[in-house]
Structures are given as structure tokens and as C-alpha cells.
Amino acid sequence: MLIESIIFYFFAAVTVLSxxxxxxxRNPVHAALFLVLTFFSSAFIWxxxxxxxxxxxxVLVYVGAVMVxxxxxxxxxxINIARLREGFIKFLPVGILLALVMFGMLFYVLTGDQSAVxxxxxxxxxxxxxxxxxxxxxxxxxxxxxxxxxxxxxxLVAIIAAIALTLRRRTDTRYQNPSQQMKxxxxxxxxxxxxxxxx
Amino acid sequence: xxxxxTPYLDFLPYELIYLIATLIKVVVILVPLFVIVAYYTYAERxxxxxxxxxxxxxxxxPKGLFQPFADMFKLMFKEIILPTNANIYLFIxxxxxxxxxxxxxxxxxxxxDTLVFSNINAGLLYILAMTSLGVYGVIIAGWASNSKxxxxxxxRSAAQIVAYEIAMGFALVxxxxxxxxxxxxxxxxxxxxxxxxxxxxxxxxxxxxxxxAGVAETNRAPFDVAExxxxxxxxxxxxxxxxxxxxxxxxxxxxMILISMxxxxxxxxxxxxxxxxxxxxxVVWLFLKxxxxxxxxxWFRATFxxxxxxxxxxxxxxxLIPVTIVWLTVxxxxxxxxxxxxxx
Numbered sequence: 040m041l042i043e044s045i046i047f048y049f050f051a052a053v054t055v056l057s058x059x060x061x062x063x064x065r066n067p068v069h070a071a072l073f074l075v076l077t078f079f080s081s082a083f084i085w086x087x088x089x090x091x092x093x094x095x096x097x098v099l100v101y102v103g104a105v106m107v108x109x110x111x112x113x114x115x116x117x118i119n120i121a122r123l124r125e126g127f128i129k130f131l132p133v134g135i136l137l138a139l140v141m142f143g144m145l146f147y148v149l150t151g152d153q154s155a156v157x158x159x160x161x162x163x164x165x166x167x168x169x170x171x172x173x174x175x176x177x178x179x180x181x182x183x184x185x186x187x188x189x190x191x192x193x194x195l196v197a198i199i200a201a202i203a204l205t206l207r208r209r210t211d212t213r214y215q216n217p218s219q220q221m222k223x224x225x226x227x228x229x230x231x232x233x234x235x236x237x238x
Numbered sequence: 239x240x241x242x243x244t245p246y247l248d249f250l251p252y253e254l255i256y257l258i259a260t261l262i263k264v265v266v267i268l269v270p271l272f273v274i275v276a277y278y279t280y281a282e283r284x285x286x287x288x289x290x291x292x293x294x295x296x297x298x299x300p301k302g303l304f305q306p307f308a309d310m311f312k313l314m315f316k317e318i319i320l321p322t323n324a325n326i327y328l329f330i331x332x333x334x335x336x337x338x339x340x341x342x343x344x345x346x347x348x349x350x351d352t353l354v355f356s357n358i359n360a361g362l363l364y365i366l367a368m369t370s371l372g373v374y375g376v377i378i379a380g381w382a383s384n385s386k387x388x389x390x391x392x393x394r395s396a397a398q399i400v401a402y403e404i405a406m407g408f409a410l411v412x413x414x415x416x417x418x419x420x421x422x423x424x425x426x427x428x429x430x431x432x433x434x435x436x437x438x439x440x441x442x443x444x445x446x447x448x449x450x451a452g453v454a455e456t457n458r459a460p461f462d463v464a465e466x467x468x469x470x471x472x473x474x475x476x477x478x479x480x481x482x483x484x485x486x487x488x489x490x491x492x493x494m495i496l497i498s499m500x501x502x503x504x505x506x507x508x509x510x511x512x513x514x515x516x517x518x519x520x521v522v523w524l525f526l527k528x529x530x531x532x533x534x535x536x537w538f539r540a541t542f543x544x545x546x547x548x549x550x551x552x553x554x555x556x557x558l559i560p561v562t563i564v565w566l567t568v569x570x571x572x573x574x575x576x577x578x579x580x581x582x
Contacts, residue, residue: 095363103370170359
């Protein structure tokens with residue numbers, strides 16, 4: 040139990056520190072990398088909650104795919120840090136107010152009488168061969184099948200919209216037609232000449 | 239392992255014994271892996287040499303057998319050059335980020351029914367997550383080097399890996415449907431029977447797509463535009479020397495072996511014998527099958543010219559992904575009608 044708490048507090052500290060670094064570091068590439076670290080350490084915390092499917096999917100989807108594209112874009116863009124920081128003082132009061140509201144809500148939920156955290160018994164640990172993936176799949180495809188399908192359709196619409204927004208025919212780019220390239224025969228391009236060896 | 243250690247280390251707390259046992263298991267898996275990587279580089283130079291009617295390395299030791307060690311010592315004693323204006327921390331950490339996931343993925347690989355480091359339920363998902371992390375090493379190396387060629391190589395590699403990962407993931411969905419589990423050991427056991435029960439027959443297009451995507455993910459020829467010697471010198475690792483370069487090298491070869499072994503496990507029945515009535519199941523089968531795919535990696539490199547960049551993107555997005563989607567539908571129908579010995 041002691042080791043588990045040490046691991047938990049370690050990853051919790053890493054999560055909080057790296058999340059704070061995302062908004063405080065100057066270099067946007069460093070900020071993106073700290074966000075990766077935040078996702079990664081929160082995946083560990085989920086793993087400790089025995090939610091291994093969600094933890095691995097978080098790493099696979101957010102770290103392995105989404106953040107790669109983020110980094111890709113951030114590296115290519117020439118971001119002007121000074122301009123991004125311009126409104127800092129102006130928006131500071133609003134930011135502090137939002138932070139206070141968030142903190143108040145969390146405080147109310149975690150310490151109030153109606154707190155669900157204290158009144159509920161800790162869930163029993165599952166057996167080692169309990170498959171998180173199977174359990175999730177069974178619920179998703181039976182009880183929540185319509186919500187699941189609607190989410191899938193929304194994602195599909197978003198994909199099509201993203202493609203439609205960026206698709207434009209540019210007349211000035213040269214384009215090679217691969218099917219035409221593949222139809223090329225050796226005899227169209229290559230001529231073998233027989234000639235005497237030079238003395 | 240723990241039972242074996244307990245009488246000798248009685249005075250230690252259980253957690254510490256557990257830790258020592260785990261570390262021993264890690265060493266038992268990784269040290270042979272490093273030796274195989276060393277001799278894989280030797281085999282690469284020899285085999286490609288013979289394919290091109292050359293001899294290959296033949297000076298260090300009998301038949302050049304000590305060449306990998308000579309190379310290793312050379313790389314260890316070379317100076318590590320830090321480019322001016324490079325981002326030092328990220329520059330040093332990039333090879334580690336390429337290396338760590340390549341090693342971590344081996345944790346869930348089963349060698350036979352019982353011989354597995356960590357027999358987790360979501361093994362396949364874990365492998366997919368770990369292999370998708372390798373790209374960070376490449377991107378960070380390219381960016382931190384503060385060099386144009388390195389950045390170009392990193393960009394090419396990132397686009398390529400993201401594109402081929404989708405095809406690879408879909409191919410794995412097919413394996414998951416056929417095996418009915420995410421656990422690699424259960425996937426192998428679902429192929430029990432004879433050579434006709436292995437998944438490469440009903441999933442042949444997915445098998446091809448998986449191996450092609452695997453070659454592309456490891457940035458090997460003919461998909462090695464990320465390195466592209468003739469255009470961008472060495473791509474993302476152009477500024478790396480000595481040990482930092484060696485770590486990238488080690489990660490790449492460990493990944494090649496991993497892809498070969500995964501292909502053998504998921505499509506060719508892993509440690510199962512092709513004719514169980516004559517020959518028993520054994521870990522030797524797994525190594526033979528893995529060795530075949532490792533040979534294919536080298537064979538490709540000796541045979542094919544490098545793809546053009548737009549051809550790589552076209553192959554990934556317009557050929558491999560549609561093939562996998564069509565075959566997943568076909569497989570769904572086969573599962574529904576319980577076709578053949580595979581889905582019965």
C-alpha cells in the first residue's frame with residue numbers, strides 16, 4: 040500500500056507540475072512536450088485505478104497521434120511569443136475569477152456533507168484476469184449503443200467537414216498521375232542500341 | 239523466479255525481492271536482444287553484400303565475425319558533437335525517447351505458453367501505444383538539432399508514421415476480431431491446429447498491409463525517405479555522432495526485430511508447429527518465423543529503390559487503408575457465417 044501511494048503521489052506531482060509548465064514555459068515546442076508529459080503521467084494514474092484500457096488509449100490516441108500533429112504544426116509555425124503575451128495583464132482578473140470559481144466548486148464537492156467520496160465504500164479490486172476492454176465493449180454495444188453510434192456519426196461528419204474545408208484545387212501545382220506512370224512500358228522509354236566495342 | 243530467489247534473499251522485504259526478480263527478467267530479455275541486434279547489423283552487411291556480389295565485412299575476426307564489436311567500440315569512443323544553438327537537453331533526450339519505447343514494447347511479447355514477461359490483457363493495445371511513441375525521438379531529434387536537413391527528415395518521418403499507423407491499427411483490428419482477444423498469447427492459441435489454422439490465410443490482405451506498414455514505421459528501405467542519404471544526407475540524425483547515434487541505431491534494429499516477431503505471432507501462429515502431428519510446438523518455430531521476416535527487411539533493402547515522397551503518401555492513404563477497410567468488412571461476414579477452420 041505504501042509503494043502504491045508513493046507511485047500515486049509521484050505521478051500526481053508530475054502531472055500537476057508539467058500541466059503548470061505548459062502555460063508558463065516560453066517556448067511553444069517545450070509547452071507541447073510538457074502537455075505530452077501531462078497526458079503520459081495521467082495515463083499512469085488511470086492505470087492505478089485499474090482502467091488499463093482507458094490509460095493505454097489515452098497514450099495511443101492523445102500522445103501517439105494528436106500531440107504528434109500538434110508538435111508538427113507548432114514546429115512549422117513561426118509563433119511570436121511577445122504578441123501572444125500581450126493581453127496577459129488585461130485578462131488576468133477574468134482568469135483569476137475563473138480559477139476561483141473552479142476551486143470553489145471542487146472544494147464544495149470534495150468537502151461538503153453531500154460528498155460522495157467519503158460516503159461510498161472503496162470498490163473491491165478486480166481479479167487479475169478481469170478484462171477491462173471486454174467489460175467496456177459489452178456496455179458500449181448494448182446499453183449505450185445509440186449514444187455510441189451518434190458519437191461515431193458526429194466524428195464522421197467532423198472528418199468530412201475538415202476535408203471539405205481544406206480541399207481546394209490548386210492549378211499551379213504539378214501533379215503526377217500514378218496510374219499513368221504505372222502503365223509506362225519499357226519499350227516506350229528505353230532503346231537498346233547494339234554497337235561495336237571501342238578499341 | 240520469485241520462488242527461486244526467496245530462500246537466498248530471505249532477509250529482504252517481499253517488494254525488494256519482487257523488484258530484483260523483475261530486473262533479472264528484464265536483463266534476460268534485453269541482453270540477448272542487444273546481441274541479436276549486433277549480429278543483425280553484421281548479417282545485414284553480409285547478406286546485402288552477397289546479394290550484390292560483394293564479400294562484406296571480412297577483416298575483424300574469422301569471416302569478419304567480430305565486426306559488430308569493432309563498430310560498437312568505435313561508436314563508444316567517438317566524440318559526441320553538440321551543434322551550435324542546438325537545444326542541448328532535448329538533443330540529448332531524443333535518442334532516449336526513441337530507445338525506451340522500442341525496449342518497453344518487448345514486455346508483453348510471449349515466447350511460448352508460459353514464457354512471457356508480463357501477461358497483460360490489453361497486450362496488443364499496449365504494443366500499438368508503445369510503437370506509436372517512437373516517433374517522438376525522431377521529431378525531437380530533428381527539431382533540437384537546429385539543422386535544416388534534420389528538420390526536413392523529422393517532418394517526413396512524422397507524416398509517414400502517422401499515415402501508416404492507421405493502416406497498421408486497422409490490420410490489428412482484423413487480428414483482434416479473429417483472435418477474439420487483445421492478449422497476444424490468446425491470439426496465438428486461437429491459431430492452434432495446423433498451418434491451415436494460422437491467420438495469414440483468412441487475413442492475407444491484412445497480413446501484407448501489416449508487414450508493409452511495419453517496414454514503413456521503422457523507416458526502412460524502400461520507405462526510408464526520413465533518412466534519404468541522397469537528398470537530406472541522413473535526415474533526422476544527421477547531427478548525431480558517437481553513442482547518441484548508436485542509440486538511434488539500436489532502437490531502429492530492435493523495432494525491426496519487434497515487427498518481425500509480431501508478424502510471426504499474429505499471422506503465422508507464433509511458437510505453434512506447422513505440422514503438430516510430426517513436430518512439437520516450440521519456441522524454435524517462433525525464432526524461425528521471426529528470422530524469415532528479419533531476412534525480408536534486408537532483402538527489401540538490397541532490392542527496391544526508394545519510394546518518392548508523394549508515392550509513399552499515396553500508398554499509405556489511398557491503397558493500404560481502403561484495402562484494410564474492405565477486408566475488415568469481408569472478415570466480419572466470415573465471422574458471422576463461421577467460415578472455415580478459423581472462425582468456427
